Amino acid sequence: MLFGIPITGQTISYFVLALIIMISGVMLMSLNKVMHMAVALGGVFLGVAGIFILLGADFVGMVQILIYAGAITILMVFALMLTQRGDDTASPSANGWRTAGVLVFVVLLCGAFLLVLRGTTWPVSQSAVNPYSQPTVNLIANALFHAYTVPFELVSLLLTVALVGAVVIARKEEE
Amino acid sequence: MYANGFLFVIIFLALGIILPVASLMVLGPLLRPSHPTAAKTSTYESGLEPVGDARARYNVRYYLFALLFVAFDVEIVFLYPWAVEYHALGLYGFGEMILFIVLLFIGLLYAWRKKVLEWK
Numbered sequence: 524m525l526f527g528i529p530i531t532g533q534t535i536s537y538f539v540l541a542l543i544i545m546i547s548g549v550m551l552m553s554l555n556k557v558m559h560m561a562v563a564l565g566g567v568f569l570g571v572a573g574i575f576i577l578l579g580a581d582f583v584g585m586v587q588i589l590i591y592a593g594a595i596t597i598l599m600v601f602a603l604m605l606t607q608r609g610d611d612t613a614s615p616s617a618n619g620w621r622t623a624g625v626l627v628f629v630v631l632l633c634g635a636f637l638l639v640l641r642g643t644t645w646p647v648s649q650s651a652v653n654p655y656s657q658p659t660v661n662l663i664a665n666a667l668f669h670a671y672t673v674p675f676e677l678v679s680l681l682l683t684v685a686l687v688g689a690v691v692i693a694r695k696e697e698e
Numbered sequence: 699m700y701a702n703g704f705l706f707v708i709i710f711l712a713l714g715i716i717l718p719v720a721s722l723m724v725l726g727p728l729l730r731p732s733h734p735t736a737a738k739t740s741t742y743e744s745g746l747e748p749v750g751d752a753r754a755r756y757n758v759r760y761y762l763f764a765l766l767f768v769a770f771d772v773e774i775v776f777l778y779p780w781a782v783e784y785h786a787l788g789l790y791g792f793g794e795m796i797l798f799i800v801l802l803f804i805g806l807l808y809a810w811r812k813k814v815l816e817w818k
Binding site: 536546576582585594606658660663664665667668669671675676678680682683686687690694 | 703708753757758760761762764765766767768771772773774775776778779780782783784786787790791794797798799800802805806808809812814
């Protein structure tokens with residue numbers, strides 16, 4: 524026990540992941556080059572994926588890695604590589620008033636959070652619950668391929684339409 | 699069981715971070731001789747003198763490939779639970795997935811016919 528928090532694999536992983544998310548988030552806001560910011564955003568997405576997996580939502584975690592850390596970040600990097608390089612090194616100069624304002628805001632926000640967290644009663648279930656009874660992937664697979672076959676096939680139709688639409692719009696802009 | 703499955707992910711993640719860091723930042727500087735000159739420390743660009751910045755503007759045609767990639771990335775999201783439960787789903791699930799992939803392949807054929815994949 525440390526500060527009333529039991530030290531288990533779960534809590535250690537949670538704090539490591541929270542640290543990764545916060546460091547990546549601060550890097551995202553403070554780095555000067557847009558390309559570096561895109562990579563820092565990927566770090567945030569990976570940390571959030573870890574939190575999802577820790578909470579027992581392994582499928583959502585994998586989707587987070589595939590779609591957000593994979594596709595969205597790559598798409599951003601692509602868009603940056605395709606556009607003309609602007610002057611992205613200039614940052615607004617930090618003057619005294621700005622820094623003071625930021626500090627006051629951070630203190631107020633932390634105080635409000637603390638007030639809310641302390642004032643709320645968190646109901647704790649009395650019966651033992653095993654959060655990791657079964658990987659959600661298996662449940663989702665059974666639901667998707669047995670109960671919801673038609674919606675699943677319609678999704679492929681939707682994806683095809685999206686693909687064709689992307690091609691049509693991109694071709695039109697080219698001409 | 700769930701947590702143990704992801705223990706391997708953590709082990710591989712740790713190895714994946716430790717091995718390159720150890721070899722590039724710890725072992726490498728200890729083993730290699732270091733006599734830097736101006737020519738050695740300059741950026742390597744296929745043996746030519748480096749020109750300009752690393753961030754050149756790429757051809758806009760690459761964006762279509764990125765869009766196609768996103769569509770197929772979403773397809774992977776559906777392939778993943780199917781692959782995990784492949785044995786339990788049996789032939790029915792296999793047929794479903796074939797239909798799914800064929801429908802998406804039609805989209806790829808469309809892009810192919812529209813000469814999106816060609817390089818002019």
